[in-house]
Amino acid sequence: MEYSHKLIEKKWQKFWDEKNTFKTTDVNEKKAYILDMFPYPSGAGLHVGHPKGYTATDVFARMRKAQGYDVLHPIGWDAFGLPAEQYALKTGNDPREFTEKNIIVFREQLKKLGFSFDYNKEVNTSNPNYYKITQWIFQQLYKKNLAEVREANVNWCEGLGTVLANEEVINVDGKMVSDIGGFEVVKKPMKQWVLKITHYADRLLEGLEGLDWPNSVKELQKNWIGKSEGLIIKFDVLDKELEIPVFTTRPDTIYGVTYLVLAPENKLVFKLAKDEYKNSIENYIQEASKKTDIDRQDDSKEKSGLFTGSYVLNPITNEKIPVWISDYVLNDYGTGAVMAVPAHDGRDWKFAQKYELPIKFVLKSKDISKAFVGESEYINSELLISVKNKSEAIKIVADKLIELNKAEHKINYKLRDWLFSRQRFYGEPFPIIFTSDGNISLIDENDLPLELPKTDYIKPSNSGESPLANIDSWVNTMYKGNKVKRETNTMPQWAGSCWYYLAYILTKTPNNLIDITSEEAMNLFKKWLPVDLYIGGQEHAVLHLLYARFWHQVLFDIGVVPVPEPFQRLINQGMILADNGEKMSKSKGNVINPDEIIESHGADTLRLYELFMGPLEASLPWSYKGLDGARKWIDRVYRMIDNYELVNDNNSSLDFVFNDVVMKVTNMIEDCKFNTAISQLMVFVNAVYKEGQKIFRKYIEDFLVMFSLFCPHIAEELWEKIGNKASIYNAKWPVFDKTKLVVNVATIAIQVNGKLRGTIELEIDTNPDLVKESAKQLISSYLEGKEIIKEIVVPNKIVNFVIK
Ligand code: ANZ
Numbered sequence: 001m002e003y004s005h006k007l008i009e010k011k012w013q014k015f016w017d018e019k020n021t022f023k024t025t026d027v028n029e030k031k032a033y034i035l036d037m038f039p040y041p042s043g044a045g046l047h048v049g050h051p052k053g054y055t056a057t058d059v060f061a062r063m064r065k066a067q068g069y070d071v072l073h074p075i076g077w078d079a080f081g082l083p084a085e086q087y088a089l090k091t092g093n094d095p096r097e098f099t100e101k102n103i104i105v106f107r108e109q110l111k112k113l114g115f116s117f118d119y120n121k122e123v124n125t126s127n128p129n130y131y132k133i134t135q136w137i138f139q140q141l142y143k144k145n146l147a148e149v150r151e152a153n154v155n156w157c158e159g160l161g162t163v164l165a166n167e168e169v170i171n172v173d174g175k176m177v178s179d180i181g182g183f184e185v186v187k188k189p190m191k192q193w194v195l196k197i198t199h200y201a202d203r204l205l206e207g208l209e210g211l212d213w214p215n216s217v218k219e220l221q222k223n224w225i226g227k228s229e230g231l232i233i234k235f236d237v238l239d240k241e242l243e244i245p246v247f248t249t250r251p252d253t254i255y256g257v258t259y260l261v262l263a264p265e266n267k268l269v270f271k272l273a274k275d276e277y278k279n280s281i282e283n284y285i286q287e288a289s290k291k292t293d294i295d296r297q298d299d300s301k302e303k304s305g306l307f308t309g310s311y312v313l314n315p316i317t318n319e320k321i322p323v324w325i326s327d328y329v330l331n332d333y334g335t336g337a338v339m340a341v342p343a344h345d346g347r348d349w350k351f352a353q354k355y356e357l358p359i360k361f362v363l364k365s366k367d368i369s370k371a372f373v374g375e376s377e378y379i380n381s382e383l384l385i386s387v388k389n390k391s392e393a394i395k396i397v398a399d400k401l402i403e404l405n406k407a408e409h410k411i412n413y414k415l416r417d418w419l420f421s422r423q424r425f426y427g428e429p430f431p432i433i434f435t436s437d438g439n440i441s442l443i444d445e446n447d448l449p450l451e452l453p454k455t456d457y458i459k460p461s462n463s464g465e466s467p468l469a470n471i472d473s474w475v476n477t478m479y480k481g482n483k484v485k486r487e488t489n490t491m492p493q494w495a496g497s498c499w500y501y502l503a504y505i506l507t508k509t510p511n512n513l514i515d516i517t518s519e520e521a522m523n524l525f526k527k528w529l530p531v532d533l534y535i536g537g538q539e540h541a542v543l544h545l546l547y548a549r550f551w552h553q554v555l556f557d558i559g560v561v562p563v564p565e566p567f568q569r570l571i572n573q574g575m576i577l578a579d580n581g582e583k584m585s586k587s588k589g590n591v592i593n594p595d596e597i598i599e600s601h602g603a604d605t606l607r608l609y610e611l612f613m614g615p616l617e618a619s620l621p622w623s624y625k626g627l628d629g630a631r632k633w634i635d636r637v638y639r640m641i642d643n644y645e646l647v648n649d650n651n652s653s654l655d656f657v658f659n660d661v662v663m664k665v666t667n668m669i670e671d672c673k674f675n676t677a678i679s680q681l682m683v684f685v686n687a688v689y690k691e692g693q694k695i696f697r698k699y700i701e702d703f704l705v706m707f708s709l710f711c712p713h714i715a716e717e718l719w720e721k722i723g724n725k726a727s728i729y730n731a732k733w734p735v736f737d738k739t740k741l742v743v744n745v746a747t748i749a750i751q752v753n754g755k756l757r758g759t760i761e762l763e764i765d766t767n768p769d770l771v772k773e774s775a776k777q778l779i780s781s782y783l784e785g786k787e788i789i790k791e792i793v794v795p796n797k798i799v800n801f802v803i804k
Helices: 005-019 049-066 082-091 095-112 128-143 197-208 215-225 251-256 275-288 293-297 346-355 390-403 500-506 519-528 543-557 594-600 603-612 624-643 655-670 674-691 697-710 712-721 768-778
Strands: 031-036 070-072 147-157 162-164 169-172 175-178 185-195 227-237 243-248 259-262 306-313 320-325 337-340 407-413 432-435 440-442 476-479 482-486 507-509 533-537 570-573 645-647 694-696 745-752 755-763 788-794 798-803
Touching: 005 095, 005 603, 005 712, 031 049, 031 519, 049 070, 049 533, 049 570, 049 603, 049 655, 049 697, 082 095, 095 594, 128 147, 128 440, 128 500, 128 543, 162 185, 175 185, 197 215, 197 227, 197 543, 215 543, 227 251, 227 390, 243 259, 243 337, 251 390, 259 346, 275 306, 337 346, 390 407, 500 507, 500 519, 594 603, 603 624, 603 674, 603 697, 603 712, 624 674, 624 697, 624 712, 645 697, 655 674, 655 697, 674 697, 694 697, 697 712, 745 768, 755 768, 768 788, 768 798
Parallel strands: 031 070, 031 533, 259 320, 533 570, 645 694, 745 798
Antiparallel strands: 147 162, 147 185, 169 175, 227 243, 227 306, 227 407, 259 337, 306 320, 432 440, 432 482, 476 482, 745 755, 788 798
16 A cells, blocks of 8 residues: 555654754763755755755764764755845845745755754854854954955956856856856956965864865865975076066976066066067956966966066076066966976976977986976986985975075965955945044944845946945944944855854754853853764865865864864765756756655655665766655555564564664664665565564564654654654664674585485585585594595585595
């Protein structure tokens, strides 16, 4: 008989809601903080990709609960965002209403999936109670001199009227365009708030050591931080009182420098360029501003550049070297200038070839038709005669240059300071004021939050400022008796998501947060931090996790949180692809709406299917066949409970399989190997079906507890059906009995010339040689003095000795 998922799922969702079943408890010694990357409540509603990660954390959280932990498993809304802003600009309506509506839809959808979220702890980053603390944290960063206004080269998007973060910019045919809308993006110097994340570069690297994260993510973070130890070498400009510093990790190649090359935007360029070159240099800079950094640095791309007309002297050889500009050098890395060694660097090689600049090998190479980037013997290098080792050579040249006062050691990071301004209405206002003399001061803590104005006039400012610039009464105001001006930029969406895992801890009823600096807050942080398991998409492997770790480390330094790292264990879930393996996207029309699946197959089926598809980390195609299969198995479980009689006496026939399954399921969930854990539950159900009519009650109950992690609605229903009153959510996790796990044995017949001479019990699949040996021992009397001419083993059944 099939069960009605519609009736059952509604019934239990109502029950959980009314009974507040998933309310966070604080009664146990052990705690588990199980976190999802919270969603942006877009107008499109939930996507089938969301439930995959959310079910994974839900299964884990439910197991922890059953194991006697206090569990924190919250959800909230990353609610500021560009779609709401664009909706407001298009319709003139308040983005808050739009966001509120979307949240209602999202919440309903999540509830329909039966997640054990504690909705009392819901937070919304765009709620003033929430962003009050976002603003407070910003103020702490400012006080620690980690926030400042700086002229910085930003990705300016005229079409959207805003600065975009690097990850919001995509590369189309080598040109930068906005990810949303495809508008042109150019690099432009602008005054921006900047957070000095680079001051934490080393801490962010070191902190990775102790974290239980995938190596791939740690590598991504390390590469993003990009620590590089090298030297700054100063080259004197010929006939000018000027020197050009270059950053290099290869001072050992100094004898091979045949030209210097500066980023076109380097401030020194106009001091070096002869007047007649200045126009073409201006044009060149314009063109370079449209390219992405990745494109500029791409080895395979054709190089371009211009001669400045100036020369420098090599500080070791005193050779005269021409100075060029080229966009393959980035202005904001190192010193924005490079000593080019075309013989030993691929990009320099290409450039030198194109502009017929000299190429001088300083390391022996068999093939001089391309750059040699390996290690070998140094040649043409006076200081390095007979030196073979690269690090030794680097040290010799570095010491010499430092002695000549022409160099200093330098550690560089690829990591840049974090551009923290967006020209948007719908973000956190900066909690500062500009006084009439242009100075910045912080708004009093007691005056936080600084709220966004209520307005029905949200229009582009046409000045490159945010729509807030139009609202004169908000921008130009009085503060403490003085005329002041507010910042019209707002914070990026990353700000709210930097600390939301702390916000849940501070929240007892939705959006009511206690003071983050209170003693109560500290006690709660001590209880719950760090997050024990964090699951989310790979797309956040770098920025969100780096930004959140940065804020957390600052909060740790000022004594607000008691642990140095926020997320102890991290897993990236894979994507759910369309059935043909393509990415699901609105434009391709291949998006699957979870609501429809819940309607047709039930939430339990969707949950089970998404975790059974394959390993959590893998990206796998959607399959309706697989979905149907999941549903059929749930029906089989339902029939099992319906058909069999539960008895209180254990006839022991299921002892091994039950205990084995409990052990494996427990370990597999611990390792987040959900698909194989489900297979184990299937093994158990098969065994029950083979067993006959009477089944030991305890085994079925314990099975249901394990099953309830994946399929909570139907599990509650069956739990009730077999006579339980309380929710299965509060049932205890099964423990397995080790003594019942003696491995299965096979009874093997021992024959001599086909005649049975004895039997032996051995572990199933015992090595045939061992089988023969043990058998010989047992029936040795039959073999004594005989010659064995053949030994035949039928695995797990027979061993036959043919004798003469
Ligand atoms: C001379 C040289 C010889 C270099 C050689 C490499 C190989 P990482 O490890 O990434 O730090 N470089 C320095 N600043 C640059 C900039 N702003 N834009 C583009 N390239 C830049 O790389 C350091 C190396 O990258 C430096 O060492 C410099 O080239 C280049 F056989 O100097 B090297």
